[in-house]
Amino acid sequence: MTTHESDARDGRDVRRRKFLAAAGAVGVAGVAGCTGSDDQDGSDGGDGGPAIGQIGSGRAGRDAPGGTPMAEMPALEGELTVYSGRGEFLVGDLVGYIDDLYDDLDLTVRYNSSTDHVNAIINEGEGSPADVFYSVNAGSLGALADAGRTQALPDDVTGKVRGEFHTEQWVGTSGRARTVPYNTESVSEDGLPDDIMAYPDEFEGDLGWAPSYGSAQAFVTAMRLLEGEEATREWLEAMVERGAATYPDEFRACQEIADGEIDAAFTNHYYIQRVLDGNPEAPIATSFTQGDAGAVFNVAGAAVVDTASNADLAANFVRHLLSAEAQDYFARSTFEYPLIPEVEPIGDLPTIDELDVPDIDLSELSNLEPTIDLMRDAGVQI
Numbered sequence: 118m119t120t121h122e123s124d125a126r127d128g129r130d131v132r133r134r135k136f137l138a139a140a141g142a143v144g145v146a147g148v149a150g151c152t153g154s155d156d157q158d159g160s161d162g163g164d165g166g167p168a169i170g171q172i173g174s175g176r177a178g179r180d181a182p183g184g185t186p187m188a189e190m191p192a193l194e195g196e197l198t199v200y201s202g203r204g205e206f207l208v209g210d211l212v213g214y215i216d217d218l219y220d221d222l223d224l225t226v227r228y229n230s231s232t233d234h235v236n237a238i239i240n241e242g243e244g245s246p247a248d249v250f251y252s253v254n255a256g257s258l259g260a261l262a263d264a265g266r267t268q269a270l271p272d273d274v275t276g277k278v279r280g281e282f283h284t285e286q287w288v289g290t291s292g293r294a295r296t297v298p299y300n301t302e303s304v305s306e307d308g309l310p311d312d313i314m315a316y317p318d319e320f321e322g323d324l325g326w327a328p329s330y331g332s333a334q335a336f337v338t339a340m341r342l343l344e345g346e347e348a349t350r351e352w353l354e355a356m357v358e359r360g361a362a363t364y365p366d367e368f369r370a371c372q373e374i375a376d377g378e379i380d381a382a383f384t385n386h387y388y389i390q391r392v393l394d395g396n397p398e399a400p401i402a403t404s405f406t407q408g409d410a411g412a413v414f415n416v417a418g419a420a421v422v423d424t425a426s427n428a429d430l431a432a433n434f435v436r437h438l439l440s441a442e443a444q445d446y447f448a449r450s451t452f453e454y455p456l457i458p459e460v461e462p463i464g465d466l467p468t469i470d471e472l473d474v475p476d477i478d479l480s481e482l483s484n485l486e487p488t489i490d491l492m493r494d495a496g497v498q499i
Contacts, residue, residue, distance in 0.1 A: 170442045187215070196225075201229075203228075204228065207451050261420060274432060293387060296404060297411060299381040333383065353491065353492055370384055389402075407473045416479065
């Protein structure tokens, strides 16, 4: 992905690599503990068109979203089974909202890990009850497509997002950026390297990471693909040598930064927002590296399974995940990046077009086995 200077607005410089992640007065849902909100409301779309429904908490300080509201999308009618690799605690409110919207929709959702769902669909063969596969990452979507178990989505569904966020077989529905969260009381912006590869040797503060966490392993996979195995091994060995603090997940790493236990870490961007949602005054901010593995942008997304009993219904459900309401929900309630341009992310974050991310095939990030072997060989405890 390249930087598009024409998309700069509000006086922001698209060449900035660091943005303060402030969540003040945005009325976001309480997700600091990875939970959502289930109250529902509605607001007028503001253009005389259909009202745009609201999922979760209010939009105080935030305009109604742009994009296509569900009211303008084909009604969902019939039986539909969704295999969701996204947790119910994150997307249950959204799925429930869609289900409640249509009296003639008989929706069944099965929650499990994305990898387990891919294996289940493949093992179930032609008898799989799955109509839609909703994945936490592009790698699992690519794996199912490579197995020949998906079917092409309509162009007007995939065309809602940028080209790097879809193929003919799947479409991204929300995104997450790799970042370097840091403690604003102990670290100056000027003391943060632009290059992720420089951190083990050049960063003078205390570093943390979560090497057993799936997102961290995908990050190391991106490094292996972009920098090569030897350079990645040296980076990993340097992290071990400097005694980087190890945590079970990236939200915990961000909490430790806010508590002053470490100075910086490597995490997805939304964990910083979740910490700030619980404590807007927390001394934590967001830094972005440039065009390397530390700046990878991955997506959650959906595909229609090849054995779907009603492919049109399945595709229209996927279409609903790209609606104004759903994209606004991802921004406000899960703190992810919306993928349609009419909805902005939460916090003082750059837009997708302002990020300087590497050119990488997201589906390749699912190839974790050589990454895990490399991490273990380098002495990383996972």
